[in-house]
Amino acid sequence: MRVLVAGATGVVGRPLVEALRARDHQVSALVREASRDRAPAADTIVIADALDRQALLSTVAEARPEVVVHQMTALRLLRDDPAEAFELTRRLRTEGTANLIAAARAAGARRLVAQSIAFAAAPVGGPVLDEDAPLYVDAPDPGWAATVRAVAELERLVLSSPDLAGMVLRYGMLYGADTGYARTGGTGQAVLAGRLPLPEGGAGITSFLHVEDAVGAAVAAVESDATGVFHIADDEPAPAAQWLPYYASALGGPPPRTIPAALAPRLLGWYTAHQLTAARGAANHRARTALGWEPVRSSWRAELGEE
């Protein structure tokens, strides 16, 4: 199949291009001009910024993809400029997705697969929720509420576009090479420096996903006819009280100290406190049954903190 990967230089996008080519798909990698020297090996490199609608329309038309994959975020900027990372990612999820859909439709594509996140559910019910659980669009933190609304808009756009079969892959918390949970990543460095304490109880649930399993799910999604929203996460959603001490030990860092839960938002920021105290996990049953995907790493215990 002819497949266009938007976000082809990314943590998921780069190995995805390689995996699709290994399965004999003809892959066009969409890359920004400034990132041209980091383009992956692909059948075609096409250059455009997804926030430039006209450029994207003509570039995607050149590639004539049957399937378009959206793996774009600006989260790589998180460590240097979190506000810019979230604002650009919000725009990529809204304007960028709308532009990519317009370009995919104009180019005659029949299918769109887009990256979303499995940790945007409202903390109601659970502790592990399926895809029908409401998203936390009214989170008390304005920044997280804006992020979740952008996620909801991305999903709405992908699933409501006429002529395009849409699939949303809600990835669990990515770990593995080049992710935030790698030794050199933002979370890895915070844990190694003893800067990620455990709020008492540590009851927030995280569903992890190895980056290679994210790639495997994206390949399955490209080749599938299924549509809709899918949690792509491992089989062991875990409370922070379990995974954080394990992760610190695997990294060779100090055990996390315990802090009173009430102080967590002030000491860690709203989002991290939420993740560690109240977040719900993501059930992967639908992906197993309707997509025929299952994680190779069924538990984060095997490799979290190993890279």
Ligand SMILES: NC(=O)c1ccc[n+]([C@@H]2O[C@H](COP(=O)([O-])OP(=O)(O)OC[C@H]3O[C@@H](n4cnc5c(N)ncnc54)[C@H](OP(=O)(O)O)[C@@H]3O)[C@@H](O)[C@H]2O)c1
């Ligand atoms: N589920 C999760 O846990 C999750 C989800 C997403 C991200 N993350 C974390 O965030 C980090 C980044 O992962 P990621 O794969 O989402 O992001 P990434 O590795 O930064 O890849 C994002 C891709 O989007 C592209 N892009 C950005 N802005 C663009 C634009 N305006 N037009 C076209 N392409 C654009 C980037 O291209 P350039 O090379 O040109 O910038 C890059 O190819 C990782 O550390 C990961 O752990 C986690």
